[in-house]
Amino acid sequence: MSGVGLVDGPPVAYVTGAGSGIGAAVVSGLRARGQRVVGVDCGRVGEPAADFLPLEVELRSPTAHLEAVAAGMERYRRLDTVVTHAFVGSSTPFVDLTVDEWEELIDTNLRGAVLAVQAALPHLRAGASVVITSSIAGRRYSSVMGPHYTVARYGLIGLGRHLAAELAGTGIRVNVVCPGPPDTPQMWAVTTKEQRERIAAGTPCRRLAAPEDVAATVLFLASHRARHVHGAVVDVNGGLA
Amino acid sequence: MVTGAGSGIGRATARAYLDAGATVHGLDLRPGELDPGPGRWVPHVVDVADAEAVRAVAADTLAADGAVDVLVTSAALGYPEPFTEMTVESWDRVWRVNVTGTMLCLQAVLPGMIERRTGSIVIVSSIAGRTRSVSNGAHYTTSKYGVIGLTRHLAAELAGTGVRINCVAPGPTNSPILTAHASTEEQEAIAARTPLRRIAQPEDVAEVITFVAGDAARHVHGAVLDVNGGLY
Numbered sequence: 001m002s003g004v005g006l007v008d009g010p011p012v013a014y015v016t017g018a019g020s021g022i023g024a025a026v027v028s029g030l031r032a033r034g035q036r037v038v039g040v041d042c043g044r045v046g047e048p049a050a051d052f053l054p055l056e057v058e059l060r061s062p063t064a065h066l067e068a069v070a071a072g073m074e075r076y077r078r079l080d081t082v083v084t085h086a087f088v089g090s091s092t093p094f095v096d097l098t099v100d101e102w103e104e105l106i107d108t109n110l111r112g113a114v115l116a117v118q119a120a121l122p123h124l125r126a127g128a129s130v131v132i133t134s135s136i137a138g139r140r141y142s143s144v145m146g147p148h149y150t151v152a153r154y155g156l157i158g159l160g161r162h163l164a165a166e167l168a169g170t171g172i173r174v175n176v177v178c179p180g181p182p183d184t185p186q187m188w189a190v191t192t193k194e195q196r197e198r199i200a201a202g203t204p205c206r207r208l209a210a211p212e213d214v215a216a217t218v219l220f221l222a223s224h225r226a227r228h229v230h231g232a233v234v235d236v237n238g239g240l241a
Numbered sequence: 242m243v244t245g246a247g248s249g250i251g252r253a254t255a256r257a258y259l260d261a262g263a264t265v266h267g268l269d270l271r272p273g274e275l276d277p278g279p280g281r282w283v284p285h286v287v288d289v290a291d292a293e294a295v296r297a298v299a300a301d302t303l304a305a306d307g308a309v310d311v312l313v314t315s316a317a318l319g320y321p322e323p324f325t326e327m328t329v330e331s332w333d334r335v336w337r338v339n340v341t342g343t344m345l346c347l348q349a350v351l352p353g354m355i356e357r358r359t360g361s362i363v364i365v366s367s368i369a370g371r372t373r374s375v376s377n378g379a380h381y382t383t384s385k386y387g388v389i390g391l392t393r394h395l396a397a398e399l400a401g402t403g404v405r406i407n408c409v410a411p412g413p414t415n416s417p418i419l420t421a422h423a424s425t426e427e428q429e430a431i432a433a434r435t436p437l438r439r440i441a442q443p444e445d446v447a448e449v450i451t452f453v454a455g456d457a458a459r460h461v462h463g464a465v466l467d468v469n470g471g472l473y
Contacts, residue, residue: 161473168436228468230436235461237460237462239396
């Protein structure tokens with residue numbers, strides 16, 4: 001058995017969607033604060049380091065998160081924070097949507113988050129924090145993605161709200177962050193530069209959300225400073241209501 | 242500038258800014274003394290519902306310090322009156338302090354913020370503005386819904402100005418507005434049905450206020466942040 005020093009080392013976070021965009025910014029922010037991170041994604045996640053265990057996983061697999069969390073526990077012996085950010089995008093309109101496409105997206109974006117939190121929960125103690133990233137699409141609808149994307153984002157808010165009640169008395173906090181349209185590779189893939197400029201112009205803060213903007217709110221919610229924030233849905237959308 | 246700085250959440254917010262080395266202009270009917278620590282404490286005895294008095298305090302503040310970077314409106318009052326017994330005087334008093342007082346303070350500092358193209362406003366609403374008040378009357382509940390509406394409206398109206406406005410909605414908090422009207426047993430009962438099994442301390446709420454007012458929340462605008470331990 002490892003010594004107390006290992007057990008009491010810096011806090012450890014499990015971050016899904018850690019390979020790019022907001023997830024990668026969350027990983028950077030956590031590491032910059034001296035925390036250790038187990039980061040998973042469907043592609044290359046980054047360079048391994050003493051404070052970073054990157055794992056390429058099949059995000060939809062029922063066992064992938066169990067195995068990744070187990071690998072993290074084996075290495076770091078504790079788990080304090082869970083950030084579920086992994087998602088895929090698709091702009092297929094409702095009339096053209098196939099069941100396969102619907103299921104692929106819902107499985108990755110919603111079921112993947114459920115499986116990640118389920119895998120992590122047995123290791124979390126009082127004071128731990130779960131942050132689920134949803135989207136402005138979960139507050140109204142997505143202007144660039146399809147209905148399956150919107151539905152999954154609403155589902156993630158429901159997951160956060162439900163878990164906040166179900167985890168009553170455990171001291172584990174759960175919150176949801178809803179970024180507005182972000183300036184990330186996933187956004188670039190489904191919009192033109194002109195579309196993004198139009199969205200920024202229509203946003204009271206006159207820009208898209210930088211990954212670091214969203215990561216700062218995720219890190220706040222994960223921290224002790226947010227010790228009485230539980231079940232909250234926090235919009236980071238520059239006023240795009 | 243912090244209104245309601247004499248007690249509760251306003252006082253904890255003033256304390257947090259003083260500890261960070263800020264100059265804090267604290268508005269209250271009884272702002273009291275506060276150890277400035279590394280900051281500077283400037284108390285103003287004022288009723289935020291008094292338009293002329295608020296304008297005078299804002300003018301004094303701007304003359305002394307040049308600008309207001311952050312405005313936190315925490316001044317509020319409430320009474321536990323049943324609706325059928327509520328007088329117009331009581332209704333007006335609650336609305337004048339909680340909503341008109343907020344409006345007056347915002348109007349007093351916003352022109353300077355807009356001119357400098359920077360500034361951050363945090364309005365303190367309440368869980369009463371998300372569901373309903375458990376310890377105060379309908380005038381309090383409606384006033385707290387009102388300031389959320391003010392936040393949402395101004396977030397749009399301030400588009401492109403560089404000024405951010407957000408709202409914090411605390412659950413039952415260990416402050417006079419709760420403790421004056423809820424017995425120890427009632428407070429314990431509230432804590433027992435709150436998922437985090439406690440009522441908020443003013444410092445818990447001040448942490449969220451200083452976060453959302455600060456640069457880390459630079460893309461948070463028009464948001465309502467619940468600080469209620471999971472009590473919905």
